[in-house]
Amino acid sequence: MISFAGITKRYDDSTVAVDGISIEIPSNQLTVLIGPSGCGKTTTLKMINRIVEPTAGQILIDGQDIRDFDIKDLRRSIGYVIQNVGLFPHMTVKDNIATVPRLLKWERSRIEERVMYLLGLVGLEPESYARKLPKELSGGEAQRVGVARALAADPPIILMDEPFGAVDPLTRVKLQDEFARVQRELHKTIVFVTHDIDEAIRLADRIAVMRSGRILQYDIPENILSFPVEKFVHDFMGSDRALKRLSRVYVADYIEDVKVVSISQGWNQVGETKEEFMWAIDKDEKLIGWVDVFHSSREASIESTLTEVAREEILQPDSTVKEALSRMLESGTVALPVADSTGKFLGQISLSKIQELTRSDKE
Numbered sequence: 372m373i374s375f376a377g378i379t380k381r382y383d384d385s386t387v388a389v390d391g392i393s394i395e396i397p398s399n400q401l402t403v404l405i406g407p408s409g410c411g412k413t414t415t416l417k418m419i420n421r422i423v424e425p426t427a428g429q430i431l432i433d434g435q436d437i438r439d440f441d442i443k444d445l446r447r448s449i450g451y452v453i454q455n456v457g458l459f460p461h462m463t464v465k466d467n468i469a470t471v472p473r474l475l476k477w478e479r480s481r482i483e484e485r486v487m488y489l490l491g492l493v494g495l496e497p498e499s500y501a502r503k504l505p506k507e508l509s510g511g512e513a514q515r516v517g518v519a520r521a522l523a524a525d526p527p528i529i530l531m532d533e534p535f536g537a538v539d540p541l542t543r544v545k546l547q548d549e550f551a552r553v554q555r556e557l558h559k560t561i562v563f564v565t566h567d568i569d570e571a572i573r574l575a576d577r578i579a580v581m582r583s584g585r586i587l588q589y590d591i592p593e594n595i596l597s598f599p600v601e602k603f604v605h606d607f608m609g610s611d612r613a614l615k616r617l618s619r620v621y622v623a624d625y626i627e628d629v630k631v632v633s634i635s636q637g638w639n640q641v642g643e644t645k646e647e648f649m650w651a652i653d654k655d656e657k658l659i660g661w662v663d664v665f666h667s668s669r670e671a672s673i674e675s676t677l678t679e680v681a682r683e684e685i686l687q688p689d690s691t692v693k694e695a696l697s698r699m700l701e702s703g704t705v706a707l708p709v710a711d712s713t714g715k716f717l718g719q720i721s722l723s724k725i726q727e728l729t730r731s732d733k734e
Contacts, residue, residue, distance in 0.1 A: 406581035450521030
């Protein structure tokens, strides 16, 4: 746990960057600091590894004052990722990732194993990327290497300052998804600075909303979206807070069981139904499309009336309800299929189910 007790940072008599912050950042969770430019979030982050020294107050890591650590040992025990990555241009990807383990005098075989593991963890093929130079990487690839470097010595704490801010929106979403997967596997204590509200809601276990060097609200994302403590937080989180809440809810919890048709069987399996369409599966229960039950001739084979569904149009259990709603609006449909990673049909999520969810939130 990282504890801030009355932390203040002044740069001169008139400039207060951080003003009396007292919070506890829990272990093994991702805490986001968010707020407008100049609110003190990056200064707060940098005080944890003493890049910036506080003017007053105390920061404790697991009960020990950070001033009691040797500053080099402190920084080597904390991973650090910045927006522009900061890879050493003359060093290969492998050597960049190995920087801190080498300083810690790890054995060469251990370093080699760690680098290969981390490249795979962040979604980069080790054999293809280990010997590349930073100039040969795309922005997204460089950010992945930056994350791998921060994880290299297996530090318990990671500090991330706008880590995905310099990449295009599509790459940014992919990086967020990849990083969320890594965090689910590793459970690091992460302090993450961003100005992107959607990114904060997507990744955070807890969010600290900052303004003028102070923390206005510190809570789980759902509570900040549903119960902002003051007008600034309300306005800063945006007027579409109900939609943002849907990005914290996963399809897995709202899958509906529905009757399906197997293309290997005839229309007799359908029987009497009021459904206008039904999802179609093969003999292995894998989703292959849908059948218009209402308009199809019962004299034709089910397979001949089938409309196939592309793999990218199928939701997975870990898709968000916000993503499901967006796809429904784009496609003009009222329900979407859900399948596991093998393609096995699990059920559907419908617009009526999403409406039921948002109504229950209001209540």
